[in-house]
Amino acid sequence: EAGVAQSPRYKIIEKRQSVAFWCNPISGHATLYWYQQILGQGPKLLIQFQNNGVVDDSQLPKDRFSAERLKGVDSTLKIQPAKLEDSAVYLCASSLDQGGTQYFGPGTRLLVL
Amino acid sequence: AQSVAQPEDQVNVAEGNPLTVKCTYSVSGNPYLFWYVQYPNRGLQFLLKYITGDNLVKGSYGFEAEFNKSQTSFHLKKPSALVSDSALYFCAVRENFNKFYFGSGTKLNVKP
Numbered sequence: 001e002a003g004v005a006q007s008p009r010y011k012i013i014e015k016r017q018s019v020a021f022w023c024n025p026i027s028g029h030a031t032l033y034w035y036q037q038i039l040g041q042g043p044k045l046l047i048q049f050q051n052n053g054v055v056d057d058s059q060l061p062k063d064r065f066s067a068e069r070l071k072g073v074d075s076t077l078k079i080q081p082a083k084l085e086d087s088a089v090y091l092c093a094s095s096l097d098q099g100g101t102q103y104f105g106p107g108t109r110l111l112v113l
Numbered sequence: 114a115q116s117v118a119q120p121e122d123q124v125n126v127a128e129g130n131p132l133t134v135k136c137t138y139s140v141s142g143n144p145y146l147f148w149y150v151q152y153p154n155r156g157l158q159f160l161l162k163y164i165t166g167d168n169l170v171k172g173s174y175g176f177e178a179e180f181n182k183s184q185t186s187f188h189l190k191k192p193s194a195l196v197s198d199s200a201l202y203f204c205a206v207r208e209n210f211n212k213f214y215f216g217s218g219t220k221l222n223v224k225p
Contacts, residue, residue, distance in 0.1 A: 004156070033213070042203055042215035043157070056212065091156060098211040099145060104156035 004105035012111045018080035025094030035091040117206045119216035134189040136204030145207035146187040194223045
């Protein structure tokens with residue numbers, strides 16, 4: 001069974017630029033999560049989808065971050081404009097249903113200069 | 114309020130010795146509890162979880178964890194540590210309404 005796929009693996013941008021990350025969850029997983037993991041910290045949930053609907057986006061900085069999962073499968077997370085403090089690893093995870101075991105992708109490491 | 118706490122930033126243990134990585138939680142209702150491991154430059158890997166039933170949960174790679182409701186703890190254990198167990202370990206809790214919180218992580222160093 002294929003795992004969670006993410007791309008790109010690494011991205012370097014300058015502040016005020018925009019960036020987008022892509023995630024393909026495990027086939028059949030209805031729930032998809034985006035996390036931000038700053039160096040030395042645990043993952044922080046940014047947004048959770050159930051199929052193509054948003055379940056929780058309470059910690060998503062909506063003035064600059066957006067995410068979508070239009071067809072209930074793949075998802076994209078966008079940052080526009082990026083700030084220095086956005087430098088982090090962005091992790092995507094999926095689970096069969098809400099509350100289930102989450103399986104994580106390898107992450108996208110973002111460096112904002 | 115902090116939902117999950119890992120009081121130790123780092124744990125050092127000699128190969129062959131038992132290891133314990135501590136986790137305490139503070140959530141309402143009956144929590145689901147998880148342990149994940151993260152190797153350098155890789156995503157988090159699921160180790161084990163507690164939902165209900167036997168307080169001692171066995172997981173991948175010989176790890177186990179004990180749920181203690183009175184102490185609100187879910188410590189990760191292994192009887193005999195391997196050098197290859199050296200990694201970053203995260204405890205996570207699922208509150209009601211399916212909100213997930215991760216601890217800050219504990220770096221495990223196993224020395225030969």
